[in-house]
Amino acid sequence: MDFLIDKEHALLQTMLRDFAEAEVKPLAKEVDESERFPTETVAKMARFGMLGMPFPKELGGAGGDNLGYIMAVEAMSKVCGTTGVILSAHTSLCAAPIYEFGTPEQKAKYLPPLARGEKLGAFGLTEPNAGTDAAGQQTTAELKGDHYLLNGSKLFITNAGYADVYIIFAMTDKSKGTKGISAFIVEKEMPGFSIGKKEEKMGIRGSSTCELIFENVKVPVGNLLGAEGKGFGIAMKTLDGGRIGIAAQALGLAQGAIDETVAYVKERRQFGKTIGQFQNTQFQLADMQAKTDAARLLVYRAACCKDAKLPYSVEAATAKLFASETAMEVTTKAVQLHGGYGYTREYPVERMMRDAKITEIYEGTSEVQRMVISANMLK
Amino acid sequence: MNIVVCMKQVPDTTEVKIDPVTGTLIREGIPSIINPDDKGGLEAALALKDELGAKVTVLSMGPPQADLALREALAMGADEAVLLSDRAFGGADTWATSTTIAAALRKLGFDLIVCGRQAIDGDTAQVGPQIAEHLGLPHVSYVSELEATEGAVTVKRVFEDGYQRIKVKLPCLLTALKDMNKPRYMSVAGIFDAYKREVKVWGLADIEVDQDNIGLKGSPTRVKKSFTKGVKSAGKVYEVDAKEGARIIVEALKEKYVI
Numbered sequence: 125m126d127f128l129i130d131k132e133h134a135l136l137q138t139m140l141r142d143f144a145e146a147e148v149k150p151l152a153k154e155v156d157e158s159e160r161f162p163t164e165t166v167a168k169m170a171r172f173g174m175l176g177m178p179f180p181k182e183l184g185g186a187g188g189d190n191l192g193y194i195m196a197v198e199a200m201s202k203v204c205g206t207t208g209v210i211l212s213a214h215t216s217l218c219a220a221p222i223y224e225f226g227t228p229e230q231k232a233k234y235l236p237p238l239a240r241g242e243k244l245g246a247f248g249l250t251e252p253n254a255g256t257d258a259a260g261q262q263t264t265a266e267l268k269g270d271h272y273l274l275n276g277s278k279l280f281i282t283n284a285g286y287a288d289v290y291i292i293f294a295m296t297d298k299s300k301g302t303k304g305i306s307a308f309i310v311e312k313e314m315p316g317f318s319i320g321k322k323e324e325k326m327g328i329r330g331s332s333t334c335e336l337i338f339e340n341v342k343v344p345v346g347n348l349l350g351a352e353g354k355g356f357g358i359a360m361k362t363l364d365g366g367r368i369g370i371a372a373q374a375l376g377l378a379q380g381a382i383d384e385t386v387a388y389v390k391e392r393r394q395f396g397k398t399i400g401q402f403q404n405t406q407f408q409l410a411d412m413q414a415k416t417d418a419a420r421l422l423v424y425r426a427a428c429c430k431d432a433k434l435p436y437s438v439e440a441a442t443a444k445l446f447a448s449e450t451a452m453e454v455t456t457k458a459v460q461l462h463g464g465y466g467y468t469r470e471y472p473v474e475r476m477m478r479d480a481k482i483t484e485i486y487e488g489t490s491e492v493q494r495m496v497i498s499a500n501m502l503k
Numbered sequence: 504m505n506i507v508v509c510m511k512q513v514p515d516t517t518e519v520k521i522d523p524v525t526g527t528l529i530r531e532g533i534p535s536i537i538n539p540d541d542k543g544g545l546e547a548a549l550a551l552k553d554e555l556g557a558k559v560t561v562l563s564m565g566p567p568q569a570d571l572a573l574r575e576a577l578a579m580g581a582d583e584a585v586l587l588s589d590r591a592f593g594g595a596d597t598w599a600t601s602t603t604i605a606a607a608l609r610k611l612g613f614d615l616i617v618c619g620r621q622a623i624d625g626d627t628a629q630v631g632p633q634i635a636e637h638l639g640l641p642h643v644s645y646v647s648e649l650e651a652t653e654g655a656v657t658v659k660r661v662f663e664d665g666y667q668r669i670k671v672k673l674p675c676l677l678t679a680l681k682d683m684n685k686p687r688y689m690s691v692a693g694i695f696d697a698y699k700r701e702v703k704v705w706g707l708a709d710i711e712v713d714q715d716n717i718g719l720k721g722s723p724t725r726v727k728k729s730f731t732k733g734v735k736s737a738g739k740v741y742e743v744d745a746k747e748g749a750r751i752i753v754e755a756l757k758e759k760y761v762i
Contacts, residue, residue, distance in 0.1 A: 131571075131574075131698055132694060132695060132697065132698045135571070135574060135575065135578065135689070135694050135697060135698075136691065136694045136695075138575075139578070139688050139689040139691075139694060142688060143688050172688050172689075172690050172691060173690045173691035173692045173693075174691055177691055181692065185692075186690070186691035186692040186695060187692055187695050187696070188691055188692070188694075188695045189695075192691065192694075192695070196691075
């Protein structure tokens with residue numbers, strides 16, 4: 125058993141830290157306040173190979189692994205939750221299912237531009253009436269010779285509008301329930317595909333979250349991802365991977381809030397000493413760091429399981445449950461330790477607290493993670 | 504074009520600790536980085552590689568841990584890496600260091616050698632120019648801009664109050680300033696490759712060098728004494744108007760018999 129980070133991942137962490145500090149952190153406040161999608165950051169991440177980290181070089185990737193990729197999500201989220209989710213949704217929810225379920229032709233066509241970051245990816249499963257109950261899909265795909273006719277809408281889609289490639293789930297046979305769901309690779313330019321209302325959110329405000337609308341979109345048969353009727357399984361497996369990304373986002377937010385708080389309590393003076401000299405502060409910080417370290421081990425374990433091609437569904441659910449709830453708790457404590465200043469936008473901890481909340485909700489709520497974990501225990 | 508970039512791994516801190524007995528630096532426990540001026544030189548070399556297709560070799564002399572700095576250079580885009588590491592090289596001053604590095608450069612071959620202006624742990628700015636002297640090469644120091652032309656390079660050499668634009672024939676040696684560019688990040692693909700690639704480690708047996716001029720015994724410099732800068736007592740802050748401020752200053756100076 126090895127809990128130590130090897131040399132190449134240690135080297136990667138120095139690069140990620142330097143990049144996040146210099147390129148991402150300076151924009152975080154503005155991106156949040158103006159709800160602006162940081163296109164320039166996406167271009168920079170692409171330039172240094174961060175948008176195709178776990179994929180082989182032959183397919184345009186960096187030839188890295190999932191551990192390295194989630195370290196990147198963690199490092200970006202430590203300074204900007206928005207950037208973390210852009211990276212996670214692109215990699216885990218779009219490029220990964222094409223890599224894992226795509227035909228050689230689909231991989232050759234779609235993966236290299238996604239992995240090189242020339243194109244951005246997104247994933248559309250959620251609908252107004254199909255959230256946690258993903259089987260309630262209303263979007264339909266009807267086979268018409270050499271193409272499917274896609275009709276319906278999707279809700280709360282991360283990277284919507286900025287993404288070029290979308291993994292979309294639709295009913296190909298409504299009578300079969302979850303076995304009637306199929307997955308498709310849909311391109312932004314396909315006629316009849318449009319972007320609907322943009323959500324106004326509590327946190328991760330720089331990330332684009334919109335509705336997708338499909339009106340008689342002709343999707344070529346060659347863009348069916350996996351076999352017809354296998355979409356539900358693809359969605360669930362994709363979300364297993366996505367959860368590790370979101371867990372890493374939560375982990376980054378927690379550590380980022382701790383780092384800000386440590387710096388603050390060394391400076392802020394009350395009653396003639398720094399507030400870091402009070403035992404209450406020290407004990408709070410210790411609890412925050414202990415939980416965050418525990419979350420980190422769970423998140424890294426899930427990523428290592430995926431890299432080792434071992435089952436990782438339960439590990440991903442455990443990591444996401446614990447990391448997201450830790451992020452919420454730690455960021456809340458960080459605001460508390462900052463006192464009145466923590467509640468203002470002058471300090472980044474209130475943003476981190478707002479950003480943390482979504483990690484308990486998207487890509488499977490905490491309740492869903494508990495279902496996954498306990499179902500495995502009681503089977 | 505064959506470019507060799509000479510780099511030093513240095514401690515990344517202003518609080519460098521010095522062994523009071525030997526007067527040498529204690530490196531343990533302090534994070535190490537590529538010396539900033541050297542990194543600027545590496546970036547300049549990599550930019551020439553992007554533009555003209557040069558081969559960039561990084562060369563460093565240091566303990567085995569200096570391997571990390573070379574891996575970083577490989578991940579940034581360098582083609583080859585050589586680490587000069589041998590107990591016989593240890594304790595070298597600038598003379599012995601430049602003698603050793605020059606011997607390695609003779610073995611490597613080069614069209615252009617790029618060094619950093621000076622290392623943040625020693626600040627001598629001697630090693631680069633000394634290497635050039637050992638090799639009988641022209642050198643230009645304090646380079647802030649670099650442009651390659653046919654068989655030559657044109658550089659901007661900066662001073663505090665002006666600059667020179669110099670065209671120098673290859674082969675030559677330049678010493679670079681960190682401000683000349685913004686070094687690129689390592690690429691993710693480069694990082695995942697860095698430990699799969701070879702860092703050649705050359706010891707005394709691998710280079711042809713006069714053994715009387717290397718290592719501690721080949722170093723003419725003798726450190727008589729090293730000491731940490733003394734701590735000044737904390738000042739006092741008065742929040743008063745200018746007139747009262749002047750009165751307090753005059754009084755304090757009188758008290759110390761300055762005036």
